[in-house]
Amino acid sequence: MARLSAEMVERARDTIALYPHTRSALIPLLHLAQEQEGWVSPEAMEHIAELLDLTPAEVRGTATFYDMLFLEPVGKYLISVCTNIACLLNGGYELLEHAEEKLDIKAGTTTTDGAFTLEEVECIALCGSAPCLAVNWRFFGNVSNEGFDNLVDELAAGRLTDDIPPHGTLCRTRRAVGLVAGGPDDAVVEPVQEHTPVEEQG
């Protein structure tokens, strides 16, 4: 419901500077928007379009392709339960059913207090510890029903704020430096223009 904050705009500009073509910063910027609001609002997409010299439709066109980007609000905690093959073989669906009961919602929906969104997801690459889940993309393996209940109770009581940050997969990543390799001493490297027809190899 808002444009990016001044701090986010600064992070966005630092990010844009890392790429030979500004549009490459689009997905990272969408993550920043989601970090700020918990989802990607139309206003945020318009703001990102301005920063990247794109149309809002181009931004939306990219955003709608990716499963992690939510174009409507989700709960404070996004619980993603895997049911793909390795988890299926180790109780993934039973865990998802239990999660639905515990939270009293269906997968794909949010609790009325806005605390939890439950989703069924494809493989999240923790198959050695199946069944597994993620909360705001922090991973938990070998999750029993009891373990799930404890996790939810701890989250509800606000006791896991250090382990599980709010939304935004980049919220704890900060690149320390910009691009430094190219400089006055070096040959200037001109990137090939995106739409230049290039000769194909024989």
Next chain:
Amino acid sequence: MAVELPQPIVTRRYGLADSWTLRTYLDNGGYEGLRKALTTPREELVENVTAATLLGRGGAGFPAGQKWSMLRKAEPVYLVVNGDESEPATFKDHQLMETDPHQIVEGALICAYAVGAAQAFIYVRGEFALGLERMTQAVNEAYEYGAIGRNIFGSGWSIDLVIHPGAGAYICGEETALLESLEGKRGFPRIKPPYFPAAIGLYGAPTVVNNVETVSNLPWITLHGGSAFAAMGEGRSTGTRIFSLSGRVNRPGNYEVEMAKTTFHDLFYDPRLGNGIRDDRQLKAFIPGGASAPWFGPDKVDMPLDQDEVGKAGSMLGSGSIVVMDDTTCAVRAAWRITRFFHHESCGQCTPCREGSGWLDKVMYRIESGAGREEDLDLLFDVCDNIAPGLSWPPRQTTICVLGPSIPSSITSAVRMFRDEFLVHIKDGQCPFSR
């Protein structure tokens, strides 16, 4: 006679305290490979990797040295490291990025130097929040240490490396889709030809795309020589490789073993590896190389983990992920779940994949849930045949990328191996494995 486990290469720092930090990395041989590379002629570095026969560890198994040698002669050249690990039951790159990010950075730098890249990117699957943190932290430390940036280790060579997040899309592991995504677009695979980003890649420039595990081998290969790597394994299946073992085994996990010298049986039953099937059940079937691979039955369990052997037998080692099913596993349910995955992940560009995956998902679910019809098995094969005509292996292409033609693998495997199970589902109107 237990299989001999090799000295690990890419997982050798697993278990060390703070293995992801520069301090631990330097205490354990870190950046020695890069230092050596920077004083070695570039052609020699490429020859070394070619001599190692380092097959790509992402899924296609294409020789890395050959990939580097195919670059179109034009500037700039880009390096993109593929860390978008999303193939179901593959979890080796996830662990590598969280556990030894500096090794990936060093490997990427060696590759970038060898191919003369102007800039390097590591595309990390968006869901890997901790992986992104640790990779970014490693890059920060490496800049400060002088391994990235200007005049690296006084060599006069300079390069920047950027960690780039994905945002949740299996198809972005396909290298041309990954490049589209890195350009800020929808992750649509590009029309071929050109077949290889080495001709036209990122921003239209010649580009090397290598998997995270592939580049993780480069520091070792640079230090010890390609022939030392090739001395392990057999034929083209050289060196060691991480296999992600999951499903109904007692000790699922990532295991680095010597290629071709280790069998599926070793992996499943050795007490130091899978340690047997859970609850002493019987092995029913296994998937030898990710959800896209045709299944094997117990008759193939003594086959070595050899890319060409597995290929000749009608499947693939693919992404190195092996899923074990036992006699409690419903083959219909397992095949349906994989089919549903492909339906969800189809990018929608090509009709056979977009429409076919949905049909197959629905028909498979109908059978599994007890509403199947006798003619459904023919229907499944008919739809599969429309996606990959002839149902041969490797599948014939009807689509821009290999996702579509991979969809029939699990269904045709399950029907061919467990036809009776399908028929029982249909006849009884319920899944015989459900309680």
